[in-house]
Amino acid sequence: MTSERVDVLRTDILILGSGGAGLLAALHAFDADSTLDITVVAKGLFGKSGCTRLVQGGYNVVLNREDSFERHFLDTVKAGQFLNDQELVWTLVTQAPRCVYELEHTFGCFFDRNADNTIHQKAFAGQSFDRTVHKGDLTGIEIMNRLSEQVMRRGIRIVEEHRALDLLPDASGRRIAGALIHSVRDGRYLVVRAKAVLLATGGGPTMYRVTAASADKSMDGIAMAFRAGADICDMEMVQFHPTGLLAAASLMTGTVLEEGLRGAGGYLYNGRRERFMERYDPARMERSTRDVVARSSYLEIMEGRGSPNSGVFIDVSHLGAAFVEQNFPGMVKRCRSVGLDLARTPVEVTPTAHFQMGGVKIGPDCASSLDGLYVAGEDAGTVHGANRLGGNGVAESTVFGCVAGDAMAARVTGERLPEVDMPLAAAMVGRTRKSLSPTADGRDIYEVRGEMQRLMWEQVGLVRNGRALAAAAARVRELRARAEDLRAPGSEMFNPGWQDLLNLRNHLVVSEMIARSALAREESRGSHFRRDFTDTREDPVSNIFVRRRNNGNDENDEMDLYRKPVRFSRVRPDGSMGGAVAGAPEPAPLADQGE
């Protein structure tokens, strides 16, 4: 058993998360000032964990003279149905080329080439130009391997197989001054004191029954930011990827067959061999945006026109087996591993929970509403609005990773290391330790998790309505309370059951945010579809914010919801040039729904 003593580590910049955002932040901060002490914390093995590694298709970036920033910007904002923060989108599209050059020139990445040796860009859905840079269909491995080599080479401190439990404020509660982290390997606790903390843990809506994210994801970042009192927004915007593999009882169900299959001209059929997208988006058909395609598939399935295993079919066989095998080798192999031949036969797919568009509200320098806390990647919100374009995800995490690294390096220079609230840290240690009991039977952990996954999928999923959302929000809240009382059996060392319980608690907090925000948005927009409010009707369009009511240390705290109109700083939904919304009202609190 571990001693009661908690070790303390002092660092200038603490980075929670070791995906694309975290590593680029570390590299940028180090390259700005190599005297900075930087610490990267990875929940799994360094370089091997996280979702950046799973990126298949690629990276949207304007490189071709016939393309333009304006086009990439408009594609992104239109796909996001004008819920995006347009300044963040502008940063995304204008910084992406520099970031891709840097990945090749400074960090050693190498993307696929055209016959004339220039960088190859392929078609992704929902875009006006073929601008997706890639390395075969395994783009993420190339980016992650090169970035982790660079971090190791610089001697940046890496703390792997440690999960962050919570952010720590200073004693006055006025700023974030570090975090409490916990070794998955041996159960030890470590207080990390830092001048700036970056939250880059990645999202991954794994609280849904069918999900594409990797198994160690549990929305830790957003849950921690909520508990620390940060402003979080658009949590109802969960992206469902339309083409998750359907693989019987296997967990492989839900893993994504990449967007490029539709981009290259793949067809989607229902159980009656109809190209059903004709009914929903005849102009764009299968190349429509993810929200539309996923919802259309779901509706086909719900209306009894699905495939034998309650999915739809993706068919790329008409493109030629050789073409498919050459261009999508990873996808062909993935299907083969469950006994399916993607190159020659239609393959059953299902919508799968893929990405959280919502997250912590950030400014242009990745700063959150809490002093000292920066956020980048999927933990951050409002870049993608109501729907993310394929290929904009890894662009976001890398671009904003760089931005955050630069901003933190500039900020911490000359700053003193703040004190952390040690009594609070000790209380957090006590609470976590209490969740482990050698005499417990951990039966309920999986029962609660199973109920949460079903509830979220069925009632807070692709097609929503007010009554079901209210019931789901209330039930999730009960499960949250129940999970606080659960205990995991076993030892402190490498205990998967205990980690599952800690994951579950974060999942439930975030699940409640999603259900409550979804209930509050009484319209349909992008990924959020309400059967009882099918029009995209909000005027002015608002972001829905969630914030913790008290900054105390309650285990089952209340959520305040409020809304703020989106500022159309560059372009308005009617196509006219934007600017600040005149006389924008102050944030209006929302009636407490779902209690």
Place this chain on the structure above:
Amino acid sequence: MRLNLKIWRQAGPGAAGRLEDYTASDVSSDMSFLEMLDVVNDSLVRQGKDAIAFDSDCREGICGMCSLVINGVPHGPDRGTTVCQLHLRRFKEGDTITVEPWRARAFPVIKDLVVDRSAFDRIIIAGGYVSVNCGGAPDGNAILIPKEISETAMDSAACIGCGACVAACKNASAHLFMSAKISHLSLLPQGQVERYRRVVAMIEQADADGFGSCSNEGECEAVCPKEISISNIARMTREYVRAMLVAGK
């Protein structure tokens, strides 16, 4: 289906370990091997027992976390796959399956089936990176490379660093891992600057960490989930000899 399992349990790095018997009953043949372990763990947790520790993350064959020796073969019987992509339909009702961690002096066991693979990180730190900076952001397409070379380089870059090559080798050699990295970097223009220093430094680090030498058995290639070719080792050896010549060591 029902499977009998003999699984390596070891409480900690210094502790003695042994194979313990478990039964996976009522599992589906569609499940992957790791999902079967999840089911076993689920029932252990329900019984108030310590779950079996093993590394895994993506379950899509990409992350390189999973690292199990199944019936004596790293990543199990299927060629070119990681354990997470191994499915139970590969086994028969009532089969007895042995599950062990990677075994190599350079990969000490942390707990049960989890080993410490940081020796690989030390090899990378010794030289497995590009340090040339081509400058700010001139033209995105300034690095012009023939397609065939880039494809050969990228075949080597597919390494996910899982360590199966070491676990399969009777010498516990890291040659396939190192040579994949060295091939990849020595074929690309970005990797030229420290080309010779790299190969020497990486090999020296592997020796220091207790990895063995290569005796050309090819076991590494046979278990590699990314099917990285043993010809990379030949390229590494050539690079090494050339480095010795250039350095005049």
